[in-house]
Amino acid sequence: MPAARTKRSAAKEPDSIDSLAEPLDQLPQLFSAAQHTTASHRKHINTLHSLFLRCASVTTLSDDGRLKKLSGERAFGEKFREAVVYPLGVKKGVEQGDRVIKFIAGFVGFAVEYDFKQREENDDDEDDDGPASRLVGQLLAFLLRGFQAKNKIARYRCVQLVALMVNSLGEIDDDSYQHLKSALLERVRDKEASVRQHAVVALSKLQDADEDPDSDDEDDGAAGNVTEVLVDVLSHDAAAEVRRAALFNLIPSPATLPSLLRRTLDVDTINRRLAFSHVLSEIPVKQLTLAQREQVIGRGLRDREDGVQKAAKKLVAKWAEQVGGVDEFLNLFNVFDEEGGKVAEKALEALVEAKPEVMDDVEFDDTFYQTLTPSTAFLARVYLNYLRATNSPRLSDIEPVVTALAFFIQAEWTQLAVLLESEERRQDREEQQEFIVGELVGMAVSLDYGDEIGRRKMFELMREMLQHSSLPPSLIPKCLDVLLKGTSERDFMRIVVEIVQSLRRDSQLVTSDSELSEPEEDEEDEEEDELDDDGQPRKRKQRRRSLGPQQIERRKELDMRCLFVVKALLERVMSALQENSMLHGLVAELIVPAVKTKDFEVRAQGLMCLGLCCLLDKSMALDSFQLLARQSEATEGELQVKILQTLLDLLILHGINFGEERGFGSGIILGFLSSSLDQEDPHVAATAVVGIAKLMLSGMVTDEEILSRLVLLYFAGETADNQELRQCLSYFLPVYCYSNPQNQRRVSNVMLKTLDVLRSVYDDLKDKSSMVTPLQIGSQLVDWTDPQKAADAEGVQPDEMIQVDLAISMLKALYKSEEKDERKLYCQLFSKLYIPEEADDLKIKALLLLISELKDNRPIAEAVPRNALTRFETALTKTFGARMDALTDEQIDAAEPVNAVKEFVDRCEQEGDGDTEDDDDDEEEEEEESDEDEE
Numbered sequence: 001m002p003a004a005r006t007k008r009s010a011a012k013e014p015d016s017i018d019s020l021a022e023p024l025d026q027l028p029q030l031f032s033a034a035q036h037t038t039a040s041h042r043k044h045i046n047t048l049h050s051l052f053l054r055c056a057s058v059t060t061l062s063d064d065g066r067l068k069k070l071s072g073e074r075a076f077g078e079k080f081r082e083a084v085v086y087p088l089g090v091k092k093g094v095e096q097g098d099r100v101i102k103f104i105a106g107f108v109g110f111a112v113e114y115d116f117k118q119r120e121e122n123d124d125d126e127d128d129d130g131p132a133s134r135l136v137g138q139l140l141a142f143l144l145r146g147f148q149a150k151n152k153i154a155r156y157r158c159v160q161l162v163a164l165m166v167n168s169l170g171e172i173d174d175d176s177y178q179h180l181k182s183a184l185l186e187r188v189r190d191k192e193a194s195v196r197q198h199a200v201v202a203l204s205k206l207q208d209a210d211e212d213p214d215s216d217d218e219d220d221g222a223a224g225n226v227t228e229v230l231v232d233v234l235s236h237d238a239a240a241e242v243r244r245a246a247l248f249n250l251i252p253s254p255a256t257l258p259s260l261l262r263r264t265l266d267v268d269t270i271n272r273r274l275a276f277s278h279v280l281s282e283i284p285v286k287q288l289t290l291a292q293r294e295q296v297i298g299r300g301l302r303d304r305e306d307g308v309q310k311a312a313k314k315l316v317a318k319w320a321e322q323v324g325g326v327d328e329f330l331n332l333f334n335v336f337d338e339e340g341g342k343v344a345e346k347a348l349e350a351l352v353e354a355k356p357e358v359m360d361d362v363e364f365d366d367t368f369y370q371t372l373t374p375s376t377a378f379l380a381r382v383y384l385n386y387l388r389a390t391n392s393p394r395l396s397d398i399e400p401v402v403t404a405l406a407f408f409i410q411a412e413w414t415q416l417a418v419l420l421e422s423e424e425r426r427q428d429r430e431e432q433q434e435f436i437v438g439e440l441v442g443m444a445v446s447l448d449y450g451d452e453i454g455r456r457k458m459f460e461l462m463r464e465m466l467q468h469s470s471l472p473p474s475l476i477p478k479c480l481d482v483l484l485k486g487t488s489e490r491d492f493m494r495i496v497v498e499i500v501q502s503l504r505r506d507s508q509l510v511t512s513d514s515e516l517s518e519p520e521e522d523e524e525d526e527e528e529d530e531l532d533d534d535g536q537p538r539k540r541k542q543r544r545r546s547l548g549p550q551q552i553e554r555r556k557e558l559d560m561r562c563l564f565v566v567k568a569l570l571e572r573v574m575s576a577l578q579e580n581s582m583l584h585g586l587v588a589e590l591i592v593p594a595v596k597t598k599d600f601e602v603r604a605q606g607l608m609c610l611g612l613c614c615l616l617d618k619s620m621a622l623d624s625f626q627l628l629a630r631q632s633e634a635t636e637g638e639l640q641v642k643i644l645q646t647l648l649d650l651l652i653l654h655g656i657n658f659g660e661e662r663g664f665g666s667g668i669i670l671g672f673l674s675s676s677l678d679q680e681d682p683h684v685a686a687t688a689v690v691g692i693a694k695l696m697l698s699g700m701v702t703d704e705e706i707l708s709r710l711v712l713l714y715f716a717g718e719t720a721d722n723q724e725l726r727q728c729l730s731y732f733l734p735v736y737c738y739s740n741p742q743n744q745r746r747v748s749n750v751m752l753k754t755l756d757v758l759r760s761v762y763d764d765l766k767d768k769s770s771m772v773t774p775l776q777i778g779s780q781l782v783d784w785t786d787p788q789k790a791a792d793a794e795g796v797q798p799d800e801m802i803q804v805d806l807a808i809s810m811l812k813a814l815y816k817s818e819e820k821d822e823r824k825l826y827c828q829l830f831s832k833l834y835i836p837e838e839a840d841d842l843k844i845k846a847l848l849l850l851i852s853e854l855k856d857n858r859p860i861a862e863a864v865p866r867n868a869l870t871r872f873e874t875a876l877t878k879t880f881g882a883r884m885d886a887l888t889d890e891q892i893d894a895a896e897p898v899n900a901v902k903e904f905v906d907r908c909e910q911e912g913d914g915d916t917e918d919d920d921d922d923e924e925e926e927e928e929e930s931d932e933d934e935e
Helices: 002-011 018-023 027-036 042-057 071-089 097-122 131-146 152-168 173-187 194-202 222-236 242-251 256-267 268-283 288-300 306-323 326-330 338-354 365-368 374-389 402-421 425-446 450-469 473-483 489-508 549-570 581-596 600-616 616-634 637-654 666-676 680-696 704-715 723-739 740-762 776-782 803-816 820-829 843-856 864-887 889-894 895-932
Strands: 525-531 537-543
Touching: 018 042, 018 071, 027 042, 027 071, 027 097, 042 071, 042 097, 042 131, 071 097, 071 131, 097 131, 097 666, 131 152, 131 173, 152 173, 152 194, 173 194, 173 222, 194 222, 194 242, 194 581, 222 242, 222 256, 242 268, 256 268, 256 288, 256 803, 268 306, 288 326, 288 338, 288 895, 306 326, 306 338, 326 338, 326 374, 338 374, 365 374, 365 402, 365 723, 374 425, 374 473, 402 450, 402 637, 425 473, 450 489, 473 489, 473 895, 489 549, 489 581, 525 600, 549 581, 549 600, 581 600, 600 616, 616 637, 616 666, 637 666, 637 680, 637 740, 666 680, 666 704, 680 704, 680 723, 704 723, 704 740, 723 740, 723 776, 740 776, 740 803, 740 820, 776 820, 803 820, 803 843, 803 895, 843 864, 843 889, 843 895, 889 895
Parallel strands: none
Antiparallel strands: 525 537
16 A cells, blocks of 8 residues: 555656656657558647657756756757658658658647647736747747758758648747748749749748738838739749649739739649639639639630630639629620620620520510610520520520511611610610610521511611611621621622612712812812722822811711721622622722722721722732732731731732732732831731741742741740730741741751841840740751651652751851850750761761861860760761761762862861951051051
């Protein structure tokens, strides 16, 4: 009994520093057990925490007995950090290392939370550090030192552990916080993507702290530092996984939302998909502006990857749930705008596909069509088109018959006509009614016109609307589409010409003058060049009369309407003008006078109509090509784009030699094409590039100078912001090169000259981030000329010697060049060339001879390029050495490639000697002049 009492008494004795040795030896065992599975982590964390509390309770007095030393905590901390060191050296991807890192972070979080609860229960001062806070502070300082390690594995594991610990740090002092933030900001720029990724995760957890309005940070921009860095990483980091980490962790706000939305255009498919499924899905739709909603949905539904499209469709369905119905869903988009309407149409189709039941409650009966709003009219057209495209059996149940739809259109058109003719105009109401009519007419285009009564009723209504002088221009093409639906092209052209003539009769009622006229102060007779019915120039006298301002405006309005109708007609027919004399007559009566007028709007419409006429009539194209070419240089903006598109279409249609007999043959055309690439307007320049790319792909244009210009435009930093141009060339250049060996040969012919220009441009740039390096450009050009990548085409022989000849050209350039950077660039490219084993022996001999002459006469001083050239020579010798030894002297002496190299070397050496002699003569002359001056 006394013995038992003694044991219990001994058990209650507090631990001493010496008694902790055995428990601390358990710590490595816990770490070892934690690496096998995460299922036992909770148990091991509790065990480790109990051990920590036991150690923390052990204290000792200082030598003078005044201070209490936390000896137990210190002992545990040292042992703990020793155990932490081991997983910090484990490579990325090793599961055991990841489990131990998670175990450490879990223990830190558990200890800090326990410490916090204890202080709350004991009402301790929050500023007093507990055992866990002190341990975490020491561990954090230890890990931050690891941020600077040269070993990338150590940096990766340290940053990974800190990223997991950040949320568990609790309250830390300002100095520690600033030290942590600075270290993470530095690791965000680490050269290793895996380190940057975890640094972004850790840094993102400091966003709320940085935005604390009570922060005493002396840095004026501290509140935005973390967010700004994360936005920069999200936008510019080269690694997709790093951008993804920023995408997941950046807090949405008005400042960060634009950057988050731009990830819907990320080059990485996963990032684009996650932008929809994990970022936008968590943002209430009302927080996005109209433009933002249209942008993101348009991008997602048009994405080339099915996974991204599916994510965008799910987002559409979620938005519909948030707003509560189809009508409210359509209000999220601007259906009145052309681009917004296209996006809304795609979005509605996606919604119906994802949730067909949303349309079950919509009844498409007479009441529906008699009480249309812009949203319901849009809904009806898009839904019917969707059912038609998917061959849904429901289409026959809800699609209106032609006669009924004609009456619905007539009722809405009557309301619109009343609004347009009213003295008190209401623009908003007119726009809504115009939109409703347009949607109904759009529905009419897709109907079946087997019912003759309905067809006649609809066609009469369309003619009536087209003849109305107030019909909005946006409805003209739609009405013409309905007319074209059930008639032949000849009848369609006849009907439309009659409508135009009817409108012109209304126009002529304004004044007795039968031609489009300008106001003049004095009456005068003047001769003007015009085109006769055959498109030939002729002279005629025209009397101009003074018109009042109202007459001029009304006359212009009617003539513009006629031109709108004619333009829409020409866009829809394929027959030659000569086959329809009535339409051909409109050219002289309407289009030519419009081209000659000084009014910009009328002239613009006239020029576009003239261009469309030229596409239908070759003789008119010959007569008008030079006029249109001059106008393309004299105009600007959208009109210039339209004219340039017409000219390029004419060249694609007829070839670049079609004007030879008229004095503008291929030489002039090539000059025109080259000058069109000099346009400052990005849209115009892109239009020119698209047209020229088509001409070159078709083989109509083979000019190497123009090809060189296209390569320059693709790589030059000036076009970095012209995405339309860059996208076209990024498709054209590889397709052009790989489609035909002759095209590869042309690119190789212009490579050195183009590369030299681009190298000079790059050297002159202050900000070199807008342009890739000359080495990258050269590598890309070498890749495009690689004969191994040329497509196999029937009847086309591959050109295996392209890069052998290119190597000779590069060596000749090296022989002549004295610029260090240029020589280094060429030497670095030699290793990328493809020299086939079947190459002509004599060309290889010429290549080796040129290398030998270069090393003897023009040696390269720099080690890097010299070694690169030596490696290239060694590779050639290893592959072709035996074959070179087998060549006889007679074969070598008679070889044209070898003789060409010898002549080149002799010429270069003679030029060098001549320059030296000239320099000596100049020096002698200068000395003689100096002597004369002294005398």
